[in-house]
Amino acid sequence: MFHTEYLKFHTKSHREYIHITPQVETIVKKSGVKEGIVLVSAMHITAGVYVNDNESGLIEDIDEWLEGLAPFRKDYKHHETGEDNGDSHLKALLIHHEVTLPITAGKLDLGTWQRIFYAEFDGQRDKRVIVKVMGE
Ligand code: ZN
Numbered sequence: 641m642f643h644t645e646y647l648k649f650h651t652k653s654h655r656e657y658i659h660i661t662p663q664v665e666t667i668v669k670k671s672g673v674k675e676g677i678v679l680v681s682a683m684h685i686t687a688g689v690y691v692n693d694n695e696s697g698l699i700e701d702i703d704e705w706l707e708g709l710a711p712f713r714k715d716y717k718h719h720e721t722g723e724d725n726g727d728s729h730l731k732a733l734l735i736h737h738e739v740t741l742p743i744t745a746g747k748l749d750l751g752t753w754q755r756i757f758y759a760e761f762d763g764q765r766d767k768r769v770i771v772k773v774m775g776e
């Protein structure tokens with residue numbers, strides 16, 4: 641059995657980290673799948689999906705860590721195309737674009753502190769995440 645839905649985002653900030661575990665749980669429940677997996681995947685090249693702690697200090701640490709590894713700069717080769725989001729692409733590569741999570745007994749089977757986040761690196765525009773539930 642397959643069940644597909646899309647989450648929509650239009651962030652106020654250029655970079656944002658949005659907790660989406662409740663939305664994914666709702667979709668899993670609605671799917672009726674008891675045993676299977678759910679794919680949660682950003683449909684963009686400047687956004688990502690990751691699993692980690694929902695703790696505001698850590699989220700700030702992640703943001704600083706990404707800015708350190710892939711800082712906003714004017715001199716990326718990508719900007720020769722007229723774009724200015726070279727750092728957004730690199731940050732998205734570091735976070736990766738998708739996660740696959742287990743469903744057991746009809747519920748998202750996450751570890752105690754595991755939470756799902758949408759990471760926006762080039763926001764203030766319409767973005768989507770696909771949530772595809774697979775199983776029986
Ligand atoms: Zn670009």
